[in-house]
Amino acid sequence: MTPHLASGNHLSLIGHEAQHFLWQQQGSVGVITLNRPERKNPLTFASYAELRDLFRALSYVDEVKAIVIEGAGGNFCSGGDVHEIIGPLTSMSMPDLLAFTRMTGDLVKAMRACPQPILAAIDGVCAGAGAIMAMASDLRVGTARSKTAFLFTRVGLAGCDMGACAMLPRIVGQGRASDLLYSGRSLGGEEALSWGFLNRMVEPEQLLNETLKWAGDIAAGPNFGHAMTKRMLHQEWSMGVDEAIESEAQAQAICMMTKDFHRAYEAFVAKQKPVFQGD
Known part of the structure; x- marks a missing residue:
């Protein structure tokens, strides 16, 4: 091992087992599967933190060259779990609330800081923090039936969550981002493709394979x-x-x-x- 790797700048995720989602390596492509299909793959306090820590670790992983994020059961991610996150937040103190919002923002920071290109495979519901994870990915492949919604205004919050007001306008433009962040409405697959939020659109049964193929092509590059x-x-x-x-x-x-x-x-x-x- 070369000195710079031996000094602590090298990790391996071979054999790694995630606790709150699925992680597998297919060749040089790492695959994250949000795996609570009975609830449309919502996030919890624990899964936020584990995803953040995984993306941080990927900065030191050489054998993974690209990353795919998908959701199980025909949906990408429904955002923060209403019962396990939204409910508890209503009774938290300001310091605890700020700790939580900083943690969710740290997930986006970790995704942007990890060197591997991230591809989101988006089918069905892609809402709230799920839409943010798709936004924070480098490339997005979707289906006609995908529905992406930045729902924060629907629960009485601002649209400026987890970097949305900085990143979404750079993807779809200021006016279109304003539309989505003020209204909380769903962006269908065809519209998402025409707006540039989706890079590609495929049939649902082809989504994972096409995304993995694209990730593999990227992983084979420099x-x-x-x-x-x-x-x-x-x-x-x-x-x-x-x-x-x-x-x-x-x-x-x-x-x-x-x-x-x-x-x-x-x-x-x-x-x-x-x-x-x-x-």
Whole structure:
């Protein structure tokens, strides 16, 4: 093992068993399955925290090159469980409420900070915090019957939850984001595709396989470069154009030092397809 990995910057999730959802590795693709289909896969205090911790850990996992999030039973995620989260929140103190909202926000931060591209496979209900997890993913594949709703206003809250007011306008535009966040209405699959919230739309029975195939294609690419792309996409939100161009110059120069860059050149010269290894 190289020194930088031996010094504590390397983890393996092979054989890892999640407690509050399913985790499996299919080759170089990690698959998270929200697995409470009888309730349309809602989140709990414990599952929020475990998802946050898993995405944090993935920053140190080399064998996982891309991540797919799906829901069991024909739905993606119905958001926070009404009985296990919403009810208890009504009797919490302000410090406890703030601890909770910061924890949910930390899940989004962890998703954006983990270097692997995240693909959400969205079918059926995708609501509340479920819609936020889809929004925080890098790519979204959906179905015509998917229904995405940022429901916070429906329960008397603001639409500005877990980064929605910062991220959603960058995906669908300010006016369309305002529509969704003020109304809490559902965004159907066809409309979500036309708005750019969904990157692709497939038949429900093809959803997981098509998403896994796309994730596999990404995982076979230059993973160091993909991680740099994700970092730049996130960091450049707050940069001016000149600053962004300089940051990308530095990022690209770093990528040119990787073996994958040399492999791509050597494969081109040999008229072969490069085999990237992420270093």
